[in-house]
Amino acid sequence: MPTRAFNGGVHPADRKDATSAHPITRAPVPEVLRVPLSQHLGAPCSPLVAKGDRVVRGQVTGDVEAMVSAPVHAPVDGEVTDVGPVVLASGARVVAVSITPDEVQEFDRFEPVERSESVPETVRAAGIVGLGGATFPTSVKLQPPKDMPVGTVILNGCECEPYLTCDHRTMLERPGRVIRGAELIAKAVGATRVVIAVEDNKEDAAVALRAEAGPGIEVLVLPTRYPQGAEKQLIWAVIGGEVPHGKLPAATGALVHNVTTAAAVADAVDEGRPLMERVVTVTGNVRNPGNYLTLLGTPVEALIEAAGGMSGEYGRVVAGGPMTGMALADLSVPVVKGMGGIVVLDSGDTAPAVHGDQPCIRCARCSDACPMMLEPYAIGIYANRSDWDGANRFHALDCIECGCCSFVCPTRRPLVQLIRRAKQVLLEKGASL
Amino acid sequence: MSAAASPTRMKVASSPHIAVRENVAHIMLWVVAALAPATLWGVWNMGMVAVVLLASCIGSSVGTEWVWNRIVRRSQTLWDGSALVTGLLLALVLPPRTPWWMGVAGGIIAIGLAKMLFGGLGWNLFNPALVGRAVLSVSWMGVLADVRPFPGGWHSVIDVPATGSLDAINGATRLAIATADRAAGGGYGIDLAAYYQPLLLRNLEGSFGEVSGLLLILGGGLLIAKRIIDWRIPAGYIATVGVLSWVFGSDPVFSILAGGVLLGAFFMATDYVTSPMTRAGRLVFGCGCGFFNVVVRLFGPMPEATTFAILFMNGLVPLIDRGFAPRTFGWVKRRG
Numbered sequence: 001m002p003t004r005a006f007n008g009g010v011h012p013a014d015r016k017d018a019t020s021a022h023p024i025t026r027a028p029v030p031e032v033l034r035v036p037l038s039q040h041l042g043a044p045c046s047p048l049v050a051k052g053d054r055v056v057r058g059q060v061t062g063d064v065e066a067m068v069s070a071p072v073h074a075p076v077d078g079e080v081t082d083v084g085p086v087v088l089a090s091g092a093r094v095v096a097v098s099i100t101p102d103e104v105q106e107f108d109r110f111e112p113v114e115r116s117e118s119v120p121e122t123v124r125a126a127g128i129v130g131l132g133g134a135t136f137p138t139s140v141k142l143q144p145p146k147d148m149p150v151g152t153v154i155l156n157g158c159e160c161e162p163y164l165t166c167d168h169r170t171m172l173e174r175p176g177r178v179i180r181g182a183e184l185i186a187k188a189v190g191a192t193r194v195v196i197a198v199e200d201n202k203e204d205a206a207v208a209l210r211a212e213a214g215p216g217i218e219v220l221v222l223p224t225r226y227p228q229g230a231e232k233q234l235i236w237a238v239i240g241g242e243v244p245h246g247k248l249p250a251a252t253g254a255l256v257h258n259v260t261t262a263a264a265v266a267d268a269v270d271e272g273r274p275l276m277e278r279v280v281t282v283t284g285n286v287r288n289p290g291n292y293l294t295l296l297g298t299p300v301e302a303l304i305e306a307a308g309g310m311s312g313e314y315g316r317v318v319a320g321g322p323m324t325g326m327a328l329a330d331l332s333v334p335v336v337k338g339m340g341g342i343v344v345l346d347s348g349d350t351a352p353a354v355h356g357d358q359p360c361i362r363c364a365r366c367s368d369a370c371p372m373m374l375e376p377y378a379i380g381i382y383a384n385r386s387d388w389d390g391a392n393r394f395h396a397l398d399c400i401e402c403g404c405c406s407f408v409c410p411t412r413r414p415l416v417q418l419i420r421r422a423k424q425v426l427l428e429k430g431a432s433l
Numbered sequence: 434m435s436a437a438a439s440p441t442r443m444k445v446a447s448s449p450h451i452a453v454r455e456n457v458a459h460i461m462l463w464v465v466a467a468l469a470p471a472t473l474w475g476v477w478n479m480g481m482v483a484v485v486l487l488a489s490c491i492g493s494s495v496g497t498e499w500v501w502n503r504i505v506r507r508s509q510t511l512w513d514g515s516a517l518v519t520g521l522l523l524a525l526v527l528p529p530r531t532p533w534w535m536g537v538a539g540g541i542i543a544i545g546l547a548k549m550l551f552g553g554l555g556w557n558l559f560n561p562a563l564v565g566r567a568v569l570s571v572s573w574m575g576v577l578a579d580v581r582p583f584p585g586g587w588h589s590v591i592d593v594p595a596t597g598s599l600d601a602i603n604g605a606t607r608l609a610i611a612t613a614d615r616a617a618g619g620g621y622g623i624d625l626a627a628y629y630q631p632l633l634l635r636n637l638e639g640s641f642g643e644v645s646g647l648l649l650i651l652g653g654g655l656l657i658a659k660r661i662i663d664w665r666i667p668a669g670y671i672a673t674v675g676v677l678s679w680v681f682g683s684d685p686v687f688s689i690l691a692g693g694v695l696l697g698a699f700f701m702a703t704d705y706v707t708s709p710m711t712r713a714g715r716l717v718f719g720c721g722c723g724f725f726n727v728v729v730r731l732f733g734p735m736p737e738a739t740t741f742a743i744l745f746m747n748g749l750v751p752l753i754d755r756g757f758a759p760r761t762f763g764w765v766k767r768r769g
Contacts, residue, residue: 012451162451232762232763236762242762242763244763245761245763247763316443318448318450322450322451323448323450326447327443327444327446327447327450328443329443331443345450345451350451351449351450351451351452359553359554360555361515361705362555362705362706362708362710363460364711367710367759368712372761372762372763373759373761373762374759374761375710375711375768394768395761395764395768398761398762398764401448403449406449407449407452407453408452410456410457411456411457411555412452412456416447416448416449417447420447
């Protein structure tokens with residue numbers, strides 16, 4: 001089937017070999033879990049438990065009456081030892097429920113969520129959010145606006161970020177759950193076509209999915225190129241639709257969900273399983289890189305220890321992938337729903353820090369690489385001068401912050417960083433998106 | 434917890450956390466590498482004068498940048514290699530008989546006037562090496578028009594294919610003869626096809642960098658293959674020269690091989706700073722360079738038009754960047 005190539009993109013060394021052959025194993029239970037009540041985009045949850053309460057695995061610990069939100073569940077049996085602020089990987093301070101787990105845990109047993117006839121309601125109750133990293137509440141995406149009928153559900157198995165293999169392993173080890181999730185999502189939104197998109201560096205995952213896929217589910221292999229898994233670029237590749245400026249992706253008639261999210265949807269609907277844990281790729285300069293099924297709220301440092309600890313020099317420790325993830329200032333931050341990886345970057349692989357204002361030599365690599373067909377160099381120059389109107393004229397708000405421009409810049413101009421700043425200011429000023 | 438994880442030692446920056454290793458110096462070194470065969474072949478054939486010309490142009494270019502940075506108290510920028518490339522390109526577009534002091538003057542003009550005065554690397558509107566040549570050629574027109582082959586060179590130890598000899602005709606290049614001939618309306622008095630081979634392999638009439646068209650094509654091909662330059666500029670340039678020359682009744686192959694077209698198309702018009710930022714714009718820019726090159730060559734007072742064609746198009750780059758801005762993904766209309 002023909003697919004459409006998006007503009008530009010880059011080919012970073014993917015470094016997936018270190019973990020792609022490692023089956024998912026369960027990370028040990030840490031001494032204490034700190035489970036944030038805001039692990040999603042939208043309204044933070046209010047705590048439903050207090051210090052001293054006993055909780056069981058699967059119990060709701062936080063929820064809120066809001067459309068765009070997702071409840072949080074206890075990942076273990078244990079005792080609530082604190083309800084208080086915690087700092088996330090992003091630097092945000094949110095309320096978290098600290099749980100000291102019991103000595104013995106039975107992972108197969110959990111308090112199931114209330115299952116209703118409505119898939120979105122069950123998904124909401126299970127606390128499922130976009131597990132590719134966006135963390136937008138999945139239940140909301142399953143109820144698209146009435147005037148935007150969804151014809152195609154696209155499952156995103158591209159995993160175009162270097163180093164990460166958690167989606168790859170999920171597709172390989174749980175293809176049936178991914179397919180089942182795809183069917184449930186398609187039914188919920190009334191889609192007639194289901195496409196699972198995988199980059200061609202994961203042919204084995206495509207084979208595994210095809211073996212399980214019933215009629216009406218296409219497994220589409222796309223060329224490996226970052227950011228193939230970005231929502232707008234993926235929709236373009238699969239159905240040839242451009243998400244119009246300022247509109248929801250659903251305006252194209254396509255809805256994108258991550259493959260791991262789909263598996264979680266299947267588990268919620270079929271077993272009543274809430275989202276209590278996720279697969280995290282721990283890789284880079286650690287002794288035992290691998291894919292670890294990690295309880296939400298596990299401190300990153302405990303997870304790194306579980307992977308054998310850091311080895312050798314490291315440049316930055318990144319939560320998420322190296323192109324869009326966040327460098328951690330503090331390794332005690334908890335693993336959250338959207339954290340697909342911990343990458344201990346070798347100092348030799350880490351992008352050098354930028355000192356001062358390096359000149360743009362107008363090589364045009366940033367414009368050529370931009371999947372949104374922006375001119376990052378120009379937005380960067382305007383943002384550097386605090387000329388926000390200029391940045392807006394060059395469509396700064398359309399930037400998807402994939403980082404290709406900064407990645408290719410031979411003078412190491414902090415382009416996506418400048419554009420982020422411009423977006424922030426423009427949104428504060430209320431510029432029309 | 435290992436000591437390495439102590440919070441005070443964490444390094445933090447905003448994403449992306451990885452980047453290409455390529456920097457400006459790498460790019461400039463590839464350009465030097467691409468020019469090396471043509472340069473060395475020129476030195477081999479022209480001998481010591483070529484070495485003196487190279488030394489004076491490169492020395493004054495690099496020296497001017499160093500002095501400028503000292504005077505305005507900016508950190509030194511010599512290691513980015515761009516002054517070296519400017520000096521090298523300046524030497525290659527000058528005829529070998531150019532006196533050394535003129536090379537020095539060209540370097541000072543190229544770097545001081547055309548680059549540093551505009552704000553240094555990245556800010557200049559016009560190609561520095563071509564500004565250097567342009568100023569020299571209008572200041573000492575007779576010297577730069579003297580493109581008689583320089584006797585000498587270090588090639589006598591091997592047997593080099595002989596060029597068709599026109600040396601006796603008052604030092605005019607074949608290109609100048611062909612142009613004059615056409616202007617007189619009498620068709621070609623000389624068989625231009627006979628000069629394809631010497632123009633490709635060994636041509637001692639013209640600028641120092643134009644000894645072998647083949648080596649320039651190979652060097653340009655290297656830069657295209659390494660994705661350092663965009664093929665659209667040389668392709669648009671060369672194709673336009675060929676087609677337009679043919680339309681005006683000239684020999685298209687001769688028009689491409691003779692004069693500065695190859696050096697200009699692969700190494701001058703492709704200068705990042707002074708060429709457009711969009712793919713479509715670069716194609717238009719290349720075609721524009723080719724157009725003015727042919728027009729000035731055939732209808733202007735000078736046979737050598739490459740310098741002025743590219744400089745003119747350099748001036749249009751801001752307009753081209755605006756006119757050929759890409760359409761943002763998700764938008765219906767182009768920006769601009």
